[in-house]
Amino acid sequence: MANDKENLTRRKFLREGLWGACLAGTGTAAGLSIARNNRDNTVWQIDPYKCIACGNCATFCVLENSAVKCVQAYAICGYCDLCTGYLVPEPKALDTGAENELCPTGAIKRTYVEDPYYEYTIDESLCNGCGKCVNGCAAFGNGSLFLQVRHDRCKNCNECAIAAACPSQAFKRVPADQPYLLKKVDAKE
Amino acid sequence: MHRIPRRIDSSLIVAALLIAAVVTGAVSILRLDTTGRSGSGLSEEFAYNLQKLAAVDPDLILYAESGLRVSTGFRQSRAIALDSSGRMYVAGDRAIGVFGAAGNPEKLVELSGEPRSLTVSDDGKIYVGVGDHVEVLSAEGQQVASWNPLGDEAVLTSIAKHKDDVFVADAGHRIVLHYDAAGTLVGHIGAKNPDKNVPGFVIPSPHFDLAVSRDGLLRVVNPGRNRIETYTRDGDLEFAWGERSVDIKGFCGCCNPVSLAIGPDGGFVTAEKGLDRVKVYNSDGGFVGVVAGPAQLGKEGQLKVCNTPEECQGGGLDVAVGMDGRVYVLDVTDNVIRVFAKKEAGR
C-alpha cells in the first residue's frame, strides 16, 4: 500500500497524460507491419532502457533514411528552458538560433508553453535516429527523448541490420499489436 | 621482324576474372562491418561529446579524497546529514543508516515508508521526510512525532532546521514549507508572486534542495533557473546567485545544482548531475574551487543507462559539510559515501 502511494506520488509529480500524442497513429502502423511480414506476428523494437544511443541506428538501417526516430515522452519531459536535448552544451542563447541547436538536422522544434516552460517535438521527416539529442537529454535531463523503430517505414527485415550492429542488445522482437516499447512514468514495462 | 601473335587462352582470362571477383568480394565482406564494432560512421557533428567539458583544471581542485569510504548498504540511497560529532546519517530504501565518524555502522532505524530527505538538529533529533509527511525521531531512533500529511503530490526532497524553524522543500508542490519545531505550519515560501519579485520555483525533476545559513537566511536551489535564492524566514526574496553555464564556475543542465550544503565558514558546497561536479563557493556565491570533478568521482565518460524512469530522472549526489570543513559526498547510485578534505598548502 505504501508502495502504491509512492508510485502515485511520483506519477502525479511527473504529470501523467500527454504521452499518447507522441506516437500518434501507432495502431495503423502496427497493422501495416503485420501485413508486410507475418513472422510470428512480431516486429523489431528498441528497449529504451538498454539503448545507449550509439549512433548505429542512423547508419545501419537498410533504408536510406533510417526507420529509427527519436520520440518524446511528454509525461517525463521537464519542459525545460535550458533543454540539453535541444541546445548545444554551451549555447550562446536559450533560443531557436541554428547555432544553439544540438540536432544536426534541425529535427527538434521548440515551442513556448508558458514562462519558463517549452515543449519539444520531433519532426520525423528530418530525424535520422542519430541519438545525439537522446544523449543530451539523458546526461542532464529526465531522459524523455529516446529512440524507437517507427513501423510506418520499417521493412521488418527478418535479420534487422541494426539489431546485428547494436552494441547493447537493445533490439528485440515484440508483438506486432504492441509494437512500441515506451518509457513509462511509473514502471519499466 | 615479325611479331609472333600470342593467343591468350580465354580460360585464363575467365580464371583471372574469377579470382579477382573472389578477392574483391572477400575484401568487401571483410571490410563490411555488420557488427557495429567499428562505430556508426557518423561524422563528428552527430556525436555528443562531454569529454572536453568534463575535464577540470587540476589547479582548481582544492580537495583530495580521504581514505574513508563508507558503503551505505542501501539499494537506493537518498540523502545524507551529519550531526555535531561527525556521525553520518543516510536515508535510503525504507530506513536511516547511522555511521560513526570513522565509518563504522552504528544503527539502522526502520521507517514506515521511503525517506527522501533528513536533517539532524543540535539536540540529536532526526527530522526525516517520509512519503508525504515529516517524521521526527529521537536520537535513539524512536518516533516522537509525525506531522500532517501534505497530499499525494508531495515529494519532500530537503529539510533544514534553524533554532525553532524547520524548512521543508516540497518538489511536488514546488514550494518551501515553513514549520515551527512542534510541526505547526507557519507559512509557505517561494510561490510565484510578481508583486514581491518572487519568480517561483522551476523544478523539472525531483531535485530541490535547501539549507539555512547561520544568520538564519534560507538558501533554496531554484534548479530550473540554475541559481540559489536567498529568503528571509518571512518569505522575502533577498538576492540570488548562480550562473547558468557549463563553465566550471556555473551550473548547467536543467536541474542543477542538485544539492547544496553550507560549511562552517558560511561558504557553500554544491553538487551537480550530468557533469558530476562538487564545488565550493564563498558566502557571497563567488566561485572558490572544486572539491571533485567527474574523474575524481569515478563518473568520467559514463553513459547513462537506467533501468527505470525514476533511475533515469534520479542519479546525482547529495553533499554535507562537517564542522571541520570536510565534504561528505553521497553517491546515490553507487550507494557510497566519499569524504574529501582540503589539500594542505603546497600539495
Ligand code: SF4
Ligand atoms: S544500435 Fe542499439 S544502442 Fe545504438 S542507438 Fe540503436 S538501439 Fe541504441
Ligand code: SF4
Ligand atoms: S539529434 Fe539525431 S536523433 Fe535527435 S532529433 Fe536530431 S536527428 Fe533525430
Ligand code: SF4
Ligand atoms: S528491420 Fe530493416 S527496415 Fe526495420 S529498422 Fe531494421 S534494418 Fe531498418
